[in-house]
Amino acid sequence: MKKIRVGVIGAGIMGAKHIANIAANKIDGMELAAVCDINRDKLEKVQKQYGSKITVFENYIEMYKSGLIDMVLIAAPHYDHPKMAIDGFAHRLHVLTEKPAGVYVKEVRKMNEAAEKSDKLFGIMYNQRTNPIYQKVYDLVRSGELGEIKRTNWIVTDWYRPQAYHDSGTWRSTWDGEGGGVLINQVPHQLDLWQWICGMPVKVTAFCGFGRYYDIDVDDDVTAFVTYKSGATGVLITSTGEAPGTNRFEIAGSRGRIVVENNEIVFSRLRQDEREFNKTNKIAFNRPEAWECKVPASGENLQHVGILRNFANAVLKGEKLIAPGVEGIKGLTISNAIHLSAWTGREVPIPFDEDMHYELLKQRIESSRQKSKNK
Numbered sequence: 376m377k378k379i380r381v382g383v384i385g386a387g388i389m390g391a392k393h394i395a396n397i398a399a400n401k402i403d404g405m406e407l408a409a410v411c412d413i414n415r416d417k418l419e420k421v422q423k424q425y426g427s428k429i430t431v432f433e434n435y436i437e438m439y440k441s442g443l444i445d446m447v448l449i450a451a452p453h454y455d456h457p458k459m460a461i462d463g464f465a466h467r468l469h470v471l472t473e474k475p476a477g478v479y480v481k482e483v484r485k486m487n488e489a490a491e492k493s494d495k496l497f498g499i500m501y502n503q504r505t506n507p508i509y510q511k512v513y514d515l516v517r518s519g520e521l522g523e524i525k526r527t528n529w530i531v532t533d534w535y536r537p538q539a540y541h542d543s544g545t546w547r548s549t550w551d552g553e554g555g556g557v558l559i560n561q562v563p564h565q566l567d568l569w570q571w572i573c574g575m576p577v578k579v580t581a582f583c584g585f586g587r588y589y590d591i592d593v594d595d596d597v598t599a600f601v602t603y604k605s606g607a608t609g610v611l612i613t614s615t616g617e618a619p620g621t622n623r624f625e626i627a628g629s630r631g632r633i634v635v636e637n638n639e640i641v642f643s644r645l646r647q648d649e650r651e652f653n654k655t656n657k658i659a660f661n662r663p664e665a666w667e668c669k670v671p672a673s674g675e676n677l678q679h680v681g682i683l684r685n686f687a688n689a690v691l692k693g694e695k696l697i698a699p700g701v702e703g704i705k706g707l708t709i710s711n712a713i714h715l716s717a718w719t720g721r722e723v724p725i726p727f728d729e730d731m732h733y734e735l736l737k738q739r740i741e742s743s744r745q746k747s748k749n750k
Contacts, residue, residue, distance in 0.1 A: 379469070379690055380408035382444035384435050384459060386417040389473055389500075390450035392679065398425050401680050404687035408443045411435045435459060439466040446471065446496075446690070452546050453478050453554045457486040460700070464493040471498040471686050475563045476703025478554030479736055480711050481729040487701045497700030498686045503564040504571065504697050505681035507674035511640060512626070512633060513572050515670070522630030522648050527573050527609035533620030534561040534613065541591050545747060548591040550740045552747025556585075556593030558710045562613045565624075566706035567698075569611065573626065575705060576601035576609060577725050583717035588616030592743045599713045611713075631665060640670040 383394050390412070397407040410421045411432040418431040432438040439447070439462060446469035449459045457477040463470040470490070476499060477483040490497035503509060515521055534557060546552025553559060558566075570576075584596030596614040603609065614620075624635040631644040645652070645663040652663040677684065681697070688694035708725060715732045716723040718739075 376445065376691065378404055378406045379687055380443060380445045381405050381448055382409040382411065382438050382446070382468075383407070383448045383450060384411045384438070385450035385452075385473075386410055386412040386414070386421055387450065390448075393448055393450060393683070394421065394425070396680055396683060398429075402683045402687055404691050405683065409438050409441065411438045436462065439463060439468060445469060446686075449473060452552060453559060454552075457482045460486045460497070461489040464489045464495055464497075467493075467495060469496045469686075469690055470700065471500065471682075472700060472703070473500045474567070474703065475559055475710070476700070476707050478559060478707075479729070479733050480704060480708055481733050483704045483707055484729075487704060490701055496686070496689055496696065498682065498689070498696050499698050499700045499703040500679065500682055501564060501567045501698035501703075502678040502682050503568055505678055505685075506676045507672040508635060508638060508640060508676075509568050509572065510674070511670060511672040512624075512635060515633060515640075515642065516572050516626060516628070520630065521626060521628035521633060521642075522645075523650070524573060524603070524605065524607045524626060524628050526607060526625075526627040527569065528623075528625045528627075529565060529569055529610070530612045530621045530623045531562060531565050532612060532614045532617040533622045534615045535618040535620055536561075536615040538589050541589050548589075548593050549745050549747045550592060550736070550743045553593070554736075555710070555714065556591065556595050557597060557613050557615050558583075558594055558713060561615060562597075562611075563706055563710065565611075565613070566709050567702070568624075569609070570705045570709060571702075573609065574603060575725065576709065577604050578602040578722055579709065579712040579716050579725065580722045581713040581716040583713065584614075584616075585717075588614075592739070592745055594714070594717075597713060597717075599709075599716075601709070633670075640672060642668045642670050644668055 397405050409430045447463045449472040456472050460470045541548040579601050581599040583594045587596045595616050599611045601609040626633045629649045634641045643665045685697045689696050711732050712723045718735050
C-alpha cells in the first residue's frame with residue numbers, strides 16, 4: 376500500500392477541517408477517497424469544493440462496503456463513535472475517531488474490545504498530545520525529574536461559550552445529542568493529558584453546575600477532586616461560563632513544582648528531594664533550595680495534522696501511535712465518574728458501576744427539557 380484511501384464520516388466543523396487537510400496533501404501517505412454525511416447539502420458542498428474524484432455517501436455502511444477506502448476518520452456526533460468504529464473494524468478498516476471516544480464507558484469498552492480483536496489500527500484525535508509543551512511535561516514527570524507526585528491542579532476555564540454557541544447546533548449541549556456539556560465537549564483533551572501525564576485517579580468527588588450559566592440542561596461548571604493510588608490528590612476546575620478565564624496546569628512533586636501557563640513551562644526545581652531534605656533538616660522554618668527554571672519545549676505543534684501524519688506512518692511504516700484509540704476510555708472514565716459523583720452526591724471509585732452511570736444518564740436524557748433535533 377503506497378497511500379491510504381481515507382473515508383471521512385461527518386462534514387461538519389471538525390470533519391471539514393480534516394477533509395481540507397487531507398485534500399490539500401498535508402498528510403503524506405493519505406488521500407481523500409470518500410465523504411459521508413446524512414446532510415445532503417454538506418455533501419454537495421464537498422463535491423463542489425473537491426470535485427468528482429471524491430465519492431459521497433449518505434450511509435456510512437455503504438461507504439464501508441464500497442471498497443473505496445482503507446480507513447475511516449469518524450467526525451460524527453459523540454454517541455455514534457463506538458458503533459461506527461466497531462462497524463469499521465468489522466469491515467476490516469483502520470479507524471481514527473474524533474474525541475471523545477464516546478459518551479459512556481460501557482459502550483466504549485465494547486469498541487476497545489472490537490479494536491483489540493482486529494488486526495487494524497485504532498487511533499483517537501487527541502491532537503494536544505502533539506504539543507511540545509505537554510510532551511515535555513510528560514517527559515519531566517514520567518522520567519522522575521519531578522520526583523513523586525504530591526498534588527495536581529488544572530484550572531481550565533478559558534472555554535467561554537455564549538448562549539448563541541449552545542443554540543448553534545441541533546445536537547449541541549443536550550443529553551441525548553451530545554451526552555453532556557463542558558466535560559464531553561470542551562475538556563476531553565485536558566482530561567486525556569491529565570491522566571496521560573499524571574496517571575489515573577482511583578477516587579473522584581465532584582460538584583457540577585447543570586445550566587448554571589446558560590439555558591441548557593448539561594454541565595457548564597465543574598469542580599472535581601481526585602485521589603491517586605499513591606495518596607496524591609488533584610483538582611480540576613472547568614467551565615464555559617467564565618470570561619476571560621484561566622488555563623493553568625500545576626503539578627507539585629517531591630523534586631519541585633511544574634506550572635504550565637501562557638504556553639510556558641516553569642519548573643521550580645529543588646536541589647534536594649523534599650522528602651530527603653525533611654529527614655535530615657534540623658532547622659525550624661527551613662526549606663529546600665529551589666531554582667526557578669523556564670523549560671524549553673522545542674518542536675512544531677502540528678495538532679490535527681500531526682495525529683493524521685502519525686496515523687499514516689503507523690499504517691504504512693509501523694510507527695508507534697501517539698494517541699492509541701483504546702486510551703480514549705481513560706479520560707472518559709474520569710468524565711463519567713465526575714458526572715456520577717455529581718448526580719449521586721457521593722465519592723465515586725474508579726472503576727465505578729458502569730450500569731448505574733448508564734441508567735442515570737438515560738434518566739437525564741428522558742427528563743431533559745432540550746432534545747436533539749437529530750433524534
